[in-house]
Amino acid sequence: MTKPDNTQPVIGLEIHVELATETKMFCRCANRFGDPPNTHTCPVCIGMPGSLPVMNKKAVEYSMKVGMALNCTVPEFTKWDRKSYYYPDLPKNYQISQYDLPLTIDGHLDIPLTGGQTKRIGITRAHLEEDAGKNVHDFPAHTGVDLNRAGVPLLEIVTEPHLRSVEEVMSFARAMHRLVRWLGVSQANMEMGQMRFEPNISLWVGDPEKVFDESAGYFTPIFEVKNLNSFRSLERTCQWVIDYHQARIAEKGRGWSLADVGKQNWGFRDDLNACEFQRGKEEAHDYRYFPEPDLAPVVVDDAWRERIAKQIGELPIARKARYLDKYKISEKEADALTLDSPTGDLLDAAVAAGAEAKRCVNLMLGKGASIANERGCRIAEIRITPEQLAELAKMLAGGKVNATAADKIFAKMVETGDTPGKIAEAEGLLAIFDAGKIGEWVDQAIAKNPQAVEDVRAGGKKQKKAFGFLTGQVMQLSGGAATPAQVQKLLHEKLGG
Amino acid sequence: MSDILNLSALGLRDAIAAGEVSAAEATRDYLDAIEAMDKKVCAYNEIFAERAMGRAEEIDKKRSAGKTLGALAGVPVAVKDNICTSFGRTSCSSKILENFHAPYDATVAGKLESAGAIILGKTNMDEFAMGSSTENSAFNATRNPWDTSHVPGGSSGGSAAAVAARMCAAAVGSDTGGSIRQPAAFCGVVGLKPTYGRVSRYGLVAFGSSLDQIGPLARDVADSALLLGAIAGHDTHDSTSIDRPVPEYLASLDKPVEKLRVGLVKEFHSESLDDEIRAAVDKAVKIYRDAGAEIIEVSLPHSRVDTDEGGQLSSYAVACYYLVATAEASSNLARYDGVHYGHRTADKVGDIIELYSRSRAEGFGDEVKRRIMLGTYALSSGYYDAYYLKALKVRRLIKNDFDKAFENCDVLLCPVAPETAFKIGEKTADPLTMYLSDIYTISVNLAGIPGVSIPAGLSESGLPLAVQLLGNVFAEETLLRAARMYEMASGITRLTPEIVKEN
Amino acid sequence: MTEKKIDRKLIRHIALLARIEMTDEQAETLGRQFAGIVAYMDKLGELDTDGVEPMAHALDVRNVLAEDTPGRSLPVEQAMANAPARDGGFYKVPKVIGDSQ
Structure with a gap:
């Protein structure tokens, strides 16, 4: 049996970014956070019978921008798909998303590591979809549903499983946060849920140099933890899951493997500062993706690509x-x-x-x-x-x-x-060059502070401090308009030294 | 029957414009006709008597003030109950939307009203447009005005029956697999399914989104052209509506198509066809030939209709259609879950899944459940490639057949349905038999092309016969002109059932 | 075509995916009808569709995009007028955990 201590975290990240467009992805309701519930809805984002989506050009372009900044390819042809699952914050009970032909694919982001090094993390894809509304749990006996967020454009960025430590995860998360703000495509305010992380965490048990080589080791079950909306919860989750896997390996050995247990969904509990089990592979969703018949595909030509590339800049x-x-x-x-x-x-x-x-x-x-x-x-x-x-x-x-x-x-x-x-x-803040005016202030300061004048004239160790004091007095009289250099020059002239 | 009811929509529009008839009189006459006759026909789910009279009076005021009137000013029309109106209910003849009040107007409803049409009410249909007989309505089975023991066809059976029984001057319906053309054929009216994208679907409650299209049901070809002109056009709220100019369909209508090439669909002219319908198609061939048209035999191999050992009809197109339409429907109807609108179970439920599952079980009828289940199955993991994806590929083959046919033809000629209106209850036991009512109409939706059902007289038993003409994409102008040629030559138009004459 | 058996377990599974409650009797009837319909659909297997481009849309339309300019939303009362159950400005449902995604 492989020794439990011979393990290597293998982590991939999904990042959801709400795009800072004026309006929602498929209707022209305001994309705004924090207003009273259900004040920014219409037949389209309520999913009312007969309503149809019309896509927001700005959201498409913002997504292209992020993808291109992540060194992704923007394919010529991209389309929309419906992803089916039932939840009260998803009024149509399907989410308009992109399945097999996303807007951008195959990129990378170089992240800084301690010691000045960088590491290249592969980006699998970045695709556009609509956000769900919000389920509000403040009620004792039921849940309330607010659809203001339903239909807000959401960019989902998916990395390759290239992250090998909590440090790398955090560096990547921070770099991504900075990038989307940099590009001006999202405020990425995590408290408002504008940026949410979803790590997929597994441990490779075996030779860490040979991850994915089945003859050299195996994976523990993959834990997927959804909706993490702070750096702290992301960091804590990754560490918690890694520790949890370690403990299970010690307890169950080879039985704690991806092959035996599969993929699981876990949730992070802020109050407990720990994760809890939500769903196993036997309850996995069947999303029944199929092409969205209500929306036309998007075809991106070179001219469009170039126009967006120009907006990205440095x-x-x-x-x-x-x-x-x-x-x-x-x-x-x-x-x-x-x-x-x-x-x-x-x-x-x-x-x-x-x-x-x-x-x-x-x-x-x-x-x-x-x-x-x-x-x-x-x-x-x-x-x-x-x-x-x-x-x-x-x-x-x-x-x-x-x-x-x-x-x-x-x-x-x-x-x-x-x-x-x-x-x-x-405001009279211009530096005064008039020697006569400054001279008057110098004379006043000299007259008012005989002790300091004496200290200056006496020389010795008090001289420097006293000179500084007098300079300050003159500056004060000038209301800050004189420049210290001029004042000092005049003081020298009048006091010698 | 009043003289007003005998006028075509176009005739009425002109009479109102000329001041011979007022919009209020016309509307009153139609409301009276509904009052007298709809007990027998059950075409309407809801009537907007007061609102309609109010709108009519506004039209009359506008006219007397000398203001410009719209193309349908004062014409009382009926709207299928799956087209949203901001007034009254939009129920889709389903229990799940029984009390649903849309907060907005479908683009088509808005266009009808801005053209001056008076919306009299919402017409009955098969629940969520799923059916071919209007028996699947959660409320009432609409009767065929030619024989009330027969179905009016479906799913736009209410609209077709209302037009045939003179309970509106014209109507709009929706056609996903024949739902305008087949009931039009059964009720002896003209039913047109436009090119996909010609008419906005915004506000049409979706069944099969890539197949659905709104179109007119009218007493004659000219009225169809009039209505199509009023409802067609690009809509920024519908990403699948096409931005191209709407021709003046009426202006060119009476001009015969020169050197018309009519394709006779070989596969649809099989021996399995009802003799009288076959004869009607043959007669249409003769009419076109006499009018100087060239008749070309064309082949649509993937829309072929076969008869199996058991005598049952079968077709790739039907299989393809039922997979594509139900897959889309399973997704389109997922939203009816008792959370944001629509029926919610009154039972105390343990959790959200129970709330969904019971509300839907209570709110949907059997046929709708069957189709949701079939579509869910076709899309589910492990079956997607064999069913849904396969169907999308076959759909391409079907479309390719049409493209090839239209290389040599202007229009195609074929039957609408394999038989005349059947008896109420005759096909409800076997869903598959019912699906086969659409065997000659569904390929048109799969290909996205326009098709029109035109009355071709009456059968021996007194039920309407019809023929179908198909056009290339956006060739409605040619299609309507060709239909008008047939109408003029055959002299078959504005058929009036006995029930109306008795009234 | 695919190996499949339309049994009660499959019908139950599909019914759960589709969120439609049904009695055993209903599942039984539906299973029978399903078998007939599915057998009919299997006819498509006869056709060679290798290399055929799937056709998801009736017409070849591309790039239908709207400008990011705010339009009008519905007033809350109008938006929620059809809601079967409400708690103030919220739609009311039985307790669920978290948000979707």
């Missing part, structure tokens, strides 16, 4: 490398700027408008990030234009404003939408 990994190389910023900064694409687009546009990259980055990750954080949005969404950002960065570089003033201007800019130049002038 992907996060490439952009990060470029930032490190061209903008000479830190790894951490580059990461923060490539969480989504509009933020980097803002930076690139400001740089293109002639601003210094490093100064733009400081502004964006300083005041910009803090405002975005307060608002719970992305940096690109706080509403500043590349022109504003570039102008402010240039003012900083030219010494027209100091850093404190720049932060104030930034905040005002977000608030009013005015240009930084206009704000600086109106």
Whole structure:
């Protein structure tokens, strides 16, 4: 018998992503989360007799975008199928999906691993379907059904069973999350169920170098765990199932195998922080897929493919490398700027408008990030234009404003939408170059702080601190409009030292 | 019978436009006719008397105000009860939808009303359009106005009987495997199934989605052309409706097709055919030949009708059709589960599966259950390739036969049904025998082409005879002109059953 | 064609898939009718369909797509007017576990 410790997790992932279209997949009801139940429904998404689906072009294009970003092929011909099963959140009791001819196939995603390495994970397919509604379990004796979500476009991405550890699963999940947000095709808010994971987890018992080689080992039963809607539950589930398999192998040995037990459905219980059994292979569904007669197939030509490819642009990994190389910023900064694409687009546009990259980055990750954080949005969404950002960065570089003033201007800019130049002038934040005016403030500070003046003049170890103190006093009197360099120059002149 | 009831839809439309008759008078006469006669015929499931009178008065006001009137202004029509209307019920003659009120209008219902038609009511049918006799209605069996002990055909039996019995000027029905043409033949009216995609299916309760098509049932060919013109056209709500212009069917109707090539379908002209029907087809051949048409014998090998040792008819097309249609139906009818609308069992149930299974068991009739079961079987794991997929391939072969035939012909000529209207109860015991009523009509749905059933006189026993003309895709104009040639030459039109004359 | 036996077990299985409750007697009758109908369908096995493209649609239509522009939804009361059982704005059903998918 193979030793129980000679095991290798083999994991494949299905990821459901709700696409951020304005309307649903097959009707023009609003695709919106959080409204009162059944307020965004119509004959089509209620599945009323006589209603017919009409597909949403945007959803098709979003899916192509994801597929192409995952290096998938977009075949010329793709069609729709009906997948039959009964559940109250599925009003037609069939789901319009894609069975044998999905929109995109055969791709991969390179995921980062600790130690700076990457691993290529195969993507089997990404196909488009309609989401089900929501079963609400808040009632003591029954279930309530809300169809607002019914018919929302849902992209299902299926990986090859290439993931070999919980770490790889998590890296893949995070990379996928970043990618769909990057492409702007989904908010991927997991609390709202906009991104859901479904791992298929098995252990290979035998030579880990020879997974799938039947002479070298065997698989434990495959556990499929549906509807995981947080990174935490995904991580916990994978670890829990791996541990569970280990324990079963120790207990049952070879009897705990895919051949003997088959595939099972398990569910993750948040309250128990554990998984529970739902369904075995003998109760497996018979989905009775067949071509959807109400919808025409989709034929994708080169022109369409190219148009979508152009919309994809630079992907996060490439952009990060470029930032490190061209903008000479830190790894951490580059990461923060490539969480989504509009933020980097803002930076690139400001740089293109002639601003210094490093100064733009400081502004964006300083005041910009803090405002975005307060608002719970992305940096690109706080509403500043590349022109504003570039102008402010240039003012900083030219010494027209100091850093404190720049932060104030930034905040005002977000608030009013005015240009930084206009704000600086109106608010008196422009650096003062008038030696006479600064001289008056220097004189006042000297007059008010005889002790400090004395410390400066005396030299010695207190001098530096006292000089700094006086500089600060003058800055304060100027209301931040003077630049420290000018103040220090005048102080030196008047006090010597 | 009032003179108004004797007018064709077109004639009535013109009389109303000319101010000779008011829409209100016409509507009142038809409502009275229904009142007097529908007890015997049972064509209607629901009548919208008040609403219809209101709509008619609006038309009259519009006319007196000198406003432009639609192509069907003031024409009282009947609508099959599987076409959704935002008023009244849409029951599909099923217990499961007995109290269903659609919150929207089918595109066809909307088009009829915007053309000025007055919808009198919803007509009876075989439950969910599954049947060939209208005996499968959960409510009533409609009677054939020519002999009330006979069936009107089906599934649009209510619409056909209402047109024949002068209880509406014209009607619309739906045809999945012959459900317009066969009842039209049984009731002595003109029934047209348009090309798949010519008329929007939005709001037509689906039976076999890739086969279903709405079309007119009317007293003559001109009325069929008039109605088709009003309901045809592209609809953005139906992805399978086709975006191409709708010809002026009426404008060209009386112009005979020059050098018409009529294909006589060899396989349908077999010895198994009822003698009188065979004679009717032969007579039609003669009429066309006399009109200068060329008669060409054509072959549709995959639609062939055989007679087995036991004398039972058989055909690949019937087998193919019943697999495709039931597979689609099993999926289309999955939605009737007692959750979002429709019948829910009053019993206390243990779980959701019991809720579904009991509600459906209570709500569906036997034939519907049989077809759902058959379709589920054809799609289920292990049987898909042998049944459903095989049927889709045979469907292609059937379509290829038609494509080949239309290379040399403008229209094809054949019977509609193997016999005249049969007696009520005659075929209910054996579902397969009933399926064979569609033996000459179903290939047309599989191929997606248009077909029209035209009255061909009466049998010795006084029941209507009919012949069928088939056209190439979107060739309704030619099809209608060819039908009109037959109608004019034969002089058979607007047949009136005794029951109407007695009224 | 495929090996098959239309027995009560198969009828019961299909009935469960189709969510139609039936008595033993009904299953028996249906089984008999089924056998006849299925035997008839088997006639298709006589035809050689190797290499024939399956025909799922009557016409060859492609790329029917709508713009992503919001239209009108039904007011809740209208949407749910036909609901057999409700709890406020929800459709009401016996307890089920989780969501589908």
